[in-house]
Structure formats: structure tokens, C-alpha cells
Amino acid sequence: MNPFTAAMNFQRKQFETAAEAFETNASLPAQVERANAVEVGQTPSEVVYEENKLQLLHYESQTESQYDVPILVVYALINRPYILDLQPDRSVVRTLLENGFDVYLIDWGEPSLLDASLTLDDYVNRYLENCVDVVRERSGQDSINVLGYCMGGTMSAMYAALHPEKVRNLGLMAAGLCFDQTGGVLERWGDESYFTPEAVTEAFGNVPSEFLDLGFALMDPVGNFVTKYVRFYDNLEDDEFVENFARMERWLGDGIDVAGETYRQFLEDIYQSNKLVSGELYLGDSRVDLSAVDMPVLQITGEYDHLIPPEASTPFNDFVASDDTAVMEFPTGHIGLSVSSSSHEQLWPDVCEWFAERSATDEATTQSSDADSSSPVEEMETPEPDADATAQTDDLETIDGIGPNYAQRLRDAGVTSPTDLANADADALVAAIGVGAERVQTWIDEARQRLSE
Numbered sequence: 001m002n003p004f005t006a007a008m009n010f011q012r013k014q015f016e017t018a019a020e021a022f023e024t025n026a027s028l029p030a031q032v033e034r035a036n037a038v039e040v041g042q043t044p045s046e047v048v049y050e051e052n053k054l055q056l057l058h059y060e061s062q063t064e065s066q067y068d069v070p071i072l073v074v075y076a077l078i079n080r081p082y083i084l085d086l087q088p089d090r091s092v093v094r095t096l097l098e099n100g101f102d103v104y105l106i107d108w109g110e111p112s113l114l115d116a117s118l119t120l121d122d123y124v125n126r127y128l129e130n131c132v133d134v135v136r137e138r139s140g141q142d143s144i145n146v147l148g149y150c151m152g153g154t155m156s157a158m159y160a161a162l163h164p165e166k167v168r169n170l171g172l173m174a175a176g177l178c179f180d181q182t183g184g185v186l187e188r189w190g191d192e193s194y195f196t197p198e199a200v201t202e203a204f205g206n207v208p209s210e211f212l213d214l215g216f217a218l219m220d221p222v223g224n225f226v227t228k229y230v231r232f233y234d235n236l237e238d239d240e241f242v243e244n245f246a247r248m249e250r251w252l253g254d255g256i257d258v259a260g261e262t263y264r265q266f267l268e269d270i271y272q273s274n275k276l277v278s279g280e281l282y283l284g285d286s287r288v289d290l291s292a293v294d295m296p297v298l299q300i301t302g303e304y305d306h307l308i309p310p311e312a313s314t315p316f317n318d319f320v321a322s323d324d325t326a327v328m329e330f331p332t333g334h335i336g337l338s339v340s341s342s343s344h345e346q347l348w349p350d351v352c353e354w355f356a357e358r359s360a361t362d363e364a365t366t367q368s369s370d371a372d373s374s375s376p377v378e379e380m381e382t383p384e385p386d387a388d389a390t391a392q393t394d395d396l397e398t399i400d401g402i403g404p405n406y407a408q409r410l411r412d413a414g415v416t417s418p419t420d421l422a423n424a425d426a427d428a429l430v431a432a433i434g435v436g437a438e439r440v441q442t443w444i445d446e447a448r449q450r451l452s453e
Contacts, residue, residue, distance in 0.1 A: 040247050041082035043094050045105075049134045053109025056131050058138075062097040069168055069359040070102035070139045072132060076151035077123070077262065078209070080254050081107050083338055084149065086247050090339045092348065099352035101145075101359070104135050106152075110256040116205040118259040120266065121283040124158050132159070132166050140402065143295075145355055147171035149338065150308065154270060157316065158281070161288045164295060169358045171351070173300040174334050176308045177316040179274045197267040201260035209255030248339070277319050293320035296358050299327040300351060305334040326354065396421065399443050409433040422447035 049056035073093070075081035084105065085093040096103045106128070111118060135144050146167050148156025153175025160167045200207055275281035281288040297320055301310040310329055317325040330347045332340050337347070396407040399418055413432040415421050426444055430437045 040087070040250060041085045042088060043085050043091060043097070048104075048138065049131060051127060051130060052115070053111060054127050054131075055107045055109065056134060057105045057107060059093055059097055059103045059105070061102065062094070063100045066100050066102045067356065067359040068139070069141055069143075069145055070104060070135055071096055071145040071147055071355065072135050073103065073105040074128065074146060074148040074152035074156045075106065075108070076149065077108050077258050078151060078255065080251060080256065081105055083251050083335065086251065086339050087244070090341060090344055092338050095344055095348045096352065099349075099356065101352070101355065102139065104131070106131055108256075111206055111259040113205050116201070116260040119261050119283075120155070120158070120269075123262060124155050124283055125162065125286070128155060128159050129163065132163070136166065141168070142166070143168040145169045145171070145359060147173065147355075148175055149173040150175065150334070151266070153177075153313075154266075154276070157276070157290075157293070158283060158288050160295065161290050161292045162283065162286055164292050167295050169296045169298070169355060170293065171298045171300065171355065172313065172316070174302055174305055174308045174337055175299075175313055175316075176270065177313050178277050179271050179312060180277075197264045201264050204260065206257040206260050207263045209257050248335075277316060290316070290319040291321045294322050296324040297322050297326070298351070298354050299325075300337060300347070301327065301329045302333050302337050303329055303331045305332075305337075307334040324358075328354075399446050402443060418447040418450060422451050 044060040045057040046060075047055045048058045073081075073084060073096075075084060085091045088094060093103055093105060108123075108127075132144065132146070136142065143166050146156050146160065146169075148154070148171065150173070153172040154177060156170065157172060157175065157177060160170045269275045269281055273280070276288060277290065279287070279289060297317060299314050299317060301308075301313050303310065310327075314327050314329075317327065328347065328350060330337065330343060332343055337343055396402050396410055396415070396418060399421065402410070410416075410421065410429075410433060413429065415424055415429065421444055424444060426437065426441050429444075430440050433440075
């Protein structure tokens with residue numbers, strides 16, 4: 001190629017590049033508007049419990065039938081929980097719903113300066129405990145599934161150790177649990193030679209979200225401050241990419257402050273002193289004893305998680321009493337576990353199956369409807385209620401604590417009305433439907449009280 005031709009080709013390519021840049025820049029205003037219009041957390045829900053800044057959300061079912069045992073999702077204190085419902089096709093909440101689970105999620109809210117003295121004891125033994133009890137009461141279950149993510153997973157592990165009778169299955173997702181030179185970059189925050197948490201809380205009271213955001217961003221400064229914006233510009237004409245990018249940026253920029261005392265305690269006791277797995281952690285007067293964790297435990301970890309690498313999570317299974325433990329490690333990062341398309345295609349079906357296998361009730365205990373000696377309904381004469389009383393009490397679900405699931409179990413056992421319930425033998429009914437004796441006796445007492453009125 002002669003020099004004249006080479007020069008002409010170079011000039012042509014320069015013109016083409018300039019034209020492409022001009023077209024891209026011309027689309028920028030429209031795409032910025034598109035980015036600003038994206039929505040997050042779109043799965044319908046209602047607030048069923050509130051305390052201080054906390055709200056407990058209950059999501060609308062997306063299947064005709066559900067497992068009796070619901071799932072309570074516990075997220076971290078340092079970001080908004082809608083990362084678990086970022087968009088319809090990448091929503092942990094929606095995936096759980098579509099797989100037949102009744103889903104609740106805690107939105108901790110943002111603490112005020114008056115909340116700076118809140119401790120881990122407050123969050124675990126007060127707020128989380130109250131939410132668990134609300135879910136238990138609403139579902140009619142003595143124990144429920146708990147799925148904790150990030151810091152929420154750490155607190156869920158503490159809760160399961162302190163209240164094992166209320167946790168049927170424990171899922172821990174990218175949870176920081178074991179910090180003995182295994183915690184990756186984030187463990188530097190807990191190294192006394194690098195960082196003193198108390199100095200931060202003395203300066204600010206609550207730890208500002210901007211302080212936390214900058215700390216996380218500086219773990220990968222090139223990626224967080226340069227590379228991702230170059231990728232955004234390169235994909236500016238891809239509407240789907242722009243919308244996904246905008247949702248993620250909205251969440252990243254929507255941080256919340258953390259109660260000062262909880263922040264100090266978490267870093268000093270968990271990161272710096274590794275007290276959770278060493279058995280030295282106390283919440284209030286109660287020691288967090290991992291040997292009390294006797295329910296099934298599932299660890300969900302990200303192979304490329306630089307915040308909480310698998311090594312900071314999986315050893316936890318060696319410290320618990322449960323003989324039903326599992327680890328699902330997926331090739332993604334900390335946030336990718338909840339928002340990547342590959343995670344929802346390949347990882348979450350397995351997670352749902354794990355919970356499903358441990359959330360189904362024993363059908364064998366509910367097949368007692370035959371009229372034989374094992375029937376919980378005794379053959380006995382009882383006063384015939386008047387017509388008005390019958391009309392008011394002919395539905396099992398009018399008994400306090402009996403919802404659709406318990407009502408169906410009772411019907412399967414031959415108890416089809418409050419009158420049948422009043423005449424039932426408590427011990428036989430407990431065996432027939434697999435519900436605690438105290439709860440069954442409460443139902444029977446209420447049914448008999450109605451008959452006597």
C-alpha cells in the first residue's frame with residue numbers, strides 16, 4: 001500500500017470513529033432519562049409489622065399452593081434490601097415465591113442519632129426475634145426457615161444459636177462468620193493495626209453511609225471509578241444494559257447509616273476477635289453457642305467474592321451440631337449471588353430444592369380421616385349448638401391461629417369444623433397433624449368455649 005492510500009484509509013477510519021462517537025453522544029440524553037426512570041423492588045408486598053425504623057414485608061404469593069414453612073429473609077444493616085428484588089427476572093424474592101415459598105423480608109430502615117446506642121443484642125434478640133415470632137404466628141408454624149445475606153447472615157447465625165427451636169432450616173448467603181486470616185480484603189477493617197472502629201463512632205455517632213460506600217469502593221478503585229463507566233459508555237445504545245446498570249447504581253448509591261454501637265461491636269467482636277466461632281461472643285447476658293445450631297444449615301458462597309470469600313463462611317459448618325450441612329459455591333461475586341442471571345438460572349433452583357426438601361410437612365401424619373380407634377374425634381354426645389352459633393363458627397379458620405394450611409391438615413384428619421375440634425382428643429390430634437401439643441390444646445379450648453356460649 002502506497003503512502004497516499006494509507007493516509008486516506010487512516011483519515012477514513014478517523015471520520016468513522018468520530019461519527020460513531022457523535023451518534024453515541026447524541027443518544028446520551030435519552031439514555032440518561034431511561035436510566036433515571038428504572039424501577040426497583042417491584043414485587044408486590046405489604047407491611048405486616050413495624051418497630052422503630054424496621055418494617056417486615058410480606059410478599060404476595062405467585063403460586064396456587066405454598067409450603068407450610070415460610071422463609072424469612074434477613075439482609076444486612078448497611079444497604080437497602082431491594083438488592084434481593086432488584087428487577088423481576090433477577091429477584092431472589094420472586095424466585096422463592098415462584099418456587100412455592102411464603103416469603104417475608106426485613107427492611108431495617110435507617111437509624112437516627114437516637115439509635116446510635118443500639119447493639120447487636122437489640123437487633124438479634126429484639127428486632128429479629130420479634131419478626132420471627134410474627135412470621136411464626138402468621139404461618140401457624142413453631143419454627144420457620146431463615147435465609148440471611150451478608151451481615152444479615154451473620155446475625156441469623158447468632159439468632160439460630162440463641163433460639164434454635166424457632167429455626168427449622170438456616171440458609172447463610174455470603175455471610176461473614178469466620179475471621180482467622182481468611183476474611184480477604186474486608187478483614188483489614190478488623191485489624192487493630194490498621195483501623196479502630198471506636199474512633200469512627202466517636203467522631204460520627206452512627207457510621208455514615210458515605211464512609212462505608214467509599215471504603216467498599218476503594219477495595220477495587222479502578223473497577224469502581226473507571227472501568228464500569230467505560231463499559232456503560234461502550235454499551236450506551238443497549239437499552240437493557242443501561243437499565244440494568246441504572247438499577248445497580250441506584251442501589252449502590254442508596255446506602256444507609258449504621259448504628260454506631262452495633263458497628264463497633266460487629267467489627268471488634270466478629271472481625272478483630274473472631275468471637276462467633278471461638279464461642280466467646282455474648283449478646284447481652286447470653287453466650288452465642290454454635291453447638292446449639294442443630295437444624296439443617298446451607299452455606300451459599302461466591303467463588304469470586306472479595307468481600308466475604310468462601311473461606312470466611314464455610315468453616316462455620318464445622319462448629320455447629322447439625323449433621324445436615326451443605327455448601328453451594330457459585331462462580332460469581334458477593335452481589336452476583338443475588339442479581340446475576342446465571343445465578344438465577346443455575347444456583348437458585350438448587351437452593352429452592354434444598355429448602356423444599358426440608359419444608360414439606362409429613363403427609364403420613366395427616367392421613368387419619370378413617371373412622372377407627374385412632375381418629376382424633378371421639379364418639380361422644382355433645383350439646384347441639386343453636387343455628388346462630390353454628391353459622392358463626394362453622395369455619396375452622398375462625399379459630400385463632402388456624403390458617404388455610406392448618407385448616408387443611410385438620411380436615412385431612414377428620415376435623416372439619418370447630419364442633420369437631422371441640423370433641424377431639426388432643427393427644428391423637430397432635431399425632432395426626434404434626435402440630436405442637438400446646439397449640440392444639442389452645443385451639444380445642446377456644447372451640448369448646450364457643451360451644452358453651
